[in-house]
Each structure stands twice: as structure tokens, then as C-alpha cells.
Amino acid sequence: MIPVLWHLGNVVVDLVLDVPALPERGGDVLATRTEHTPGGGFNVMAAAARQGLAVTYAGAHGTGPFGDRARAALHTEGIGILLAPRTSGDTGFVVCLVDADGERTFVTSPGAEASLTPADLAELRPGAGDLVYITGYGLLHDSNRAALLGLLPRLDPAVTLVTDPGPLAGDIPTEALETLLTRSDWWSCNAREAALLTGLDDPAEAARALQSRLGRGAVLVRTGPDGCLLHHGGRLVAVPGFAVDAVDLNGAGDAHTGVFMAALARGADPVAAAHRANAGAALAVTASGPATAPDAAQLDAFLN
Template structure:
């Protein structure tokens, strides 16, 4: 249910100080709220040019007015969405086509895009044209609530620590795999738990459903 984030104003955002090494994340939910989206969009556009912005359009993407979404996408550094959300922005197509279209037609200043596919992993495409499909992990899922949030948080934390994008996506896939084995939305694992999970290896599930041997992708 909407809370304080549904009634944002520029005066409320003014005390938020962004440091040189900070990352900014915004959710499609906040952008969908009529009493928040204009102020948040203005605040984002006023950020320093070198401040990375991460966008998750979320399942309410169709509730975000097109002009607002276009302005945010134009400022986005990393876009992380699921396959349904990607298609809502870029139209139908294979995941590789969607990723390319998202960057060239919608987020021209972005470093890259991540298209999540649940247990099957994610597809990552960078602005330089390089791309990899990073397989997910086979686990006994109990509750998928919060898996996407965990994936984005782990991915950004890895990037912020200097991890290359494809390796960061592998790390994020592991974090999401751990999260779905726990009940509740607040189930993100610690770095130690993720590293322990990765050190044990295990079967991975690719975007097309096939099992693969677990291995760390190259950068």
C-alpha cells in the first residue's frame, strides 16, 4: 500500500544529500503515484551527471505516464526489469532484441540493461554491444516475494564494489536464489552467505530451461 513515498515534494527531497560515491535507485511504484512522480523526476534530473541512477520499472509500469518514464529512462545508468516489463517498454521480441532496443531507443545514456527471468537467470547487455545470458540457480523455492529487489540490490552492491557487470549479475542471481528459499519479502542474504553459496557451486538453469554446470562468467 502507498505510504510516505506517495506524497513526495521537492521540499521533502531537498535534505537528501548525494555524495560523490553514492548510487541512486528509483522504483516504478513511486513514479506511478500522481503526488510523487513529478517531484521525484525533477529531483532525479537535477542529480550530478556522474551519479549512477538505477531504475526498476516494476509491475506497475503501465501506470507510469509515458512522459515521466521517458525522462527517467533518459537519465538511467542501469535498467533492471523482468521480461514482461521490458516488453512493455520496448515492444515484443526475444530477450536479446529487447535488451538492444531498450538501450538504443529508450536509455541512450545507460551503461547497461539487466532483464531478469526469475529462476532462469538474467540477460545482461552493455552499451558497448557485449552481452551475456547469466544462468540462474536451481533451488527449492519457498517464497519468491522480494526476489527481484534482492537481485537489484545485490547487483548494485557488486558494481559499487568494482565487480564487472557480468560477474555482478552472477552474484545477483545467487543472492536471489538464496532469497526465494526463505519466507517473507525481507529475505536478502549477506555477502558472506552469497559467497558461501557460490563457493559450493551447483546446477544452474539457463533462460531456456536447460541445466548447466555452475561456473563464474568472465567479465
């Protein structure tokens, strides 16, 4: 059977503004560039699909210009769509401010993607060898959270569950967090998110603390240009990153996760998958825009 990635996160539209610096409270600043592009969960799916992994979006999406834009982008990347569009509202959007150092700051306006229900996923049965991806954003909405947590008991033990808590990791309800920690095969987050969840600023210590809370899985903590840390098989491994001239850090973590999952699906061991993911994230930050993950040929050429 060919593995499939079932993405249960949220596709939104990113309104990206490049700014010299964030405005002071009550202030204003002129953007030097503006872009409207599908984002959120789309970035992870695009990164995985460009590596040759079959991907299906199983989240909700709306009716309107943002929903149309999101679906068109999914079709362009060859990503399947499980659910019909909601007729009650449009897909949400994210205002993303990218400063002169390439750092990004978000404000999210939820839309139809925040309306996933248990009934939407009632017939979803990922097969052995498939991957299921859940993000913390979905866990912040009552309806989505009920749908996602309701799916977990039905998952085949041979399905790989990848959880990325996201920037709002500290806001995930405790019960939902613990349920996911128990079932997740991979807990993937950046150093800031790991610190929010553990209270530990040192990424290595945070990775160890997260590992101690997992029921069956392993931990990946992204450490920016330094690469990432894996706590897997009872040991902590530092997987070094790649030195590049960063233009835009937006979507780097998504590119990393998508490439990592695609490599795992092909049978790569976790360290090799993380090495490839580090390269994918490095290439992604050399171009402007959130969905800049390379395809398999570009990534192979970079690694060779």
C-alpha cells in the first residue's frame, strides 16, 4: 500500500506584509511588500507533496474568495480534499508581518476551518502505514478538538500520528494535550513551543521533558539554523542544520515537518529524515513566501 498523509489541520489564507520593523503600540508602518497566499496547514502539505508523498486535506474549508484560493492551491499541488466546502462562511485568514530580520509575527482570524465536527471524520479510517497530522491550532476550537480527539481511539496502531502544537501551544487545553501526548508517534515543535510546554528554556532539556510525557512516541525540537534535536530510541541526537542566507523564515517549520514526514513515509530512519528536513527548511528560507519548500529534485541536488 502507498502511504497517505491525512492532514487534519487548518488551511487558511496568509496576508503577508514585509515591514522594516513591527510598529509600536498604537503606531503604524508602511509595508514594503504584500502577498496573499494560501498558508497554515497548506505549507506542510505542499512540502510533503513536493517530496512525492500522497496527501489528503481532511480539514474544513469555506465558500468565498479565500476558500476558492485555498482549494485552487491544493489542486495545483496534487493534494486531495476529503470534505465538501462549508456553505455558511469563508475560510479564515492570517495577517503575517515579516520584519527586516526575517522573523514573522501572526494575527489569525478563524473562519470555516474552525468548524470541523466529529461527523466530518466519522468514516475516516487511515490505513496501516499512513500518517495523520494534527496541529495545535485545531485543538483551540471546541468543535475541531472534539472531532480530532474522537478520531484518536479509532486509529490503527500502525498509523503514524504526528502532532505539531504550533505557536499557541501554551493555550491547548490540558486534557487534549495529554491525550495527544499519549498517542503521538512524533511530537514536532520548535524550541519556543517546547519551552512553553515544559517551562525549560534549554531545548535539549525540554526535549527530554517532553519525551518523558509521551506514551509511545519520540520528540523532534527544531532549533532554527542549528538544525533540530531528536529524542528517539532512548537517546538525544543533535542533527545539524545548513548555513544559508535567510530571506524569509515564514513557513520554515512547516517545510521541515512536511519533508520529515515524507522521508519517514519512504522508510528513512528518523535521523536521516531529520537531516533531509533540515535541508528542506534551509532551502525554504532562501525565498520569500510561506510555501517555499523545495521539490524532491531540488532537495536532492542541494544535499548532493
